Structure formats: C-alpha cells, structure tokens
Amino acid sequence: MRPELINPLALAYLGDGVFEVYVREYLIVDQEITKPDLLQKAAIQFVSAKAQAAFMKEAMLHEWVDEDEIRIYKRGRNAKNTRVMKNTSVITHNQSSGFEALIGHLYLLKKEKRIQEIFELYKEFVMRNL
Numbered sequence: 001m002r003p004e005l006i007n008p009l010a011l012a013y014l015g016d017g018v019f020e021v022y023v024r025e026y027l028i029v030d031q032e033i034t035k036p037d038l039l040q041k042a043a044i045q046f047v048s049a050k051a052q053a054a055f056m057k058e059a060m061l062h063e064w065v066d067e068d069e070i071r072i073y074k075r076g077r078n079a080k081n082t083r084v085m086k087n088t089s090v091i092t093h094n095q096s097s098g099f100e101a102l103i104g105h106l107y108l109l110k111k112e113k114r115i116q117e118i119f120e121l122y123k124e125f126v127m128r129n130l
Contacts, residue, residue, distance in 0.1 A: 026123065052096040
C-alpha cells in the first residue's frame with residue numbers, strides 16, 4: 001500500500017514507533033546509557049510532542065525538509081484527532097503528529113537514510129535547546 005493512501009494518524013502511529021527505536025538506539029549505543037530510569041529520563045527529552053513540534057518549525061524555517069516532506073507533515077498535522085492530551089496543547093500535539101507521520105511515510109518508502117539525516121538534525125536541535 002502506498003503511504004499517501006494510509007490514514008495520516010496511522011502513519012503517525014508507525015512513525016512514533018520508528019522514531020522511538022532511533023532514540024533508544026542512540027541513547028544506549030551512542031550515549032552508553034543502560035540504566036532503565038536514566039534511559040527513560042533521557043528519552044523524554046527526545047520524544048516529547050513539544051520537541052517534535054519545535055523541531056518541525058525549525059526544519060521548515062531552515063529548509064531542512066523539502067516541499068514533499070512539508071506536504072506529508074501538514075497532512076499528518078491536519079488530520080482529525082479526537083484524542084485528548086493532558087500535558088500538551090492540541091496545536092503542539094497535532095504538529096508532533098505531523099512529524100511522526102513524516103517519519104512513518106519515509107519508513108514505508110524504505111527511506112531509512114533520509115530518516116537518519118532527519119534524526120541527526122533532530123539530535124542537534126534537541127541538544128541545543130535543552
């Protein structure tokens with residue numbers, strides 16, 4: 001099935017899982033964090049809706065994403081979501097969903113090199129903004 005035919009919230013669900021694996025691998029392999037409580041604390045900085053939403057604003061501003069990727073992001077961002085969030089605004093959550101939809105879309109297209117490029121930019125962004 002082509003990613004553009006898949007519900008954007010399903011793409012976001014997939015992208016969330018894919019991105020979580022990238023973050024966990026980075027923390028365990030590159031940062032050598034192995035204690036579960038420390039892993040959880042470190043992961044929260046990387047997988048928060050606020051960080052993902054802020055990254056996408058920066059990525060569009062600095063043209064780290066192309067027009068097709070922005071289109072995919074906006075499709076995910078604008079998808080109707082009935083989920084109520086406790087710790088983040090609806091706007092931030094929707095922007096985060098757009099980011100995750102982009103990752104899910106790229107994953108289904110087997111564009112792992114592009115996901116890695118985005119993840120490298122994302123890591124730098126998060127480290128600068130901690």
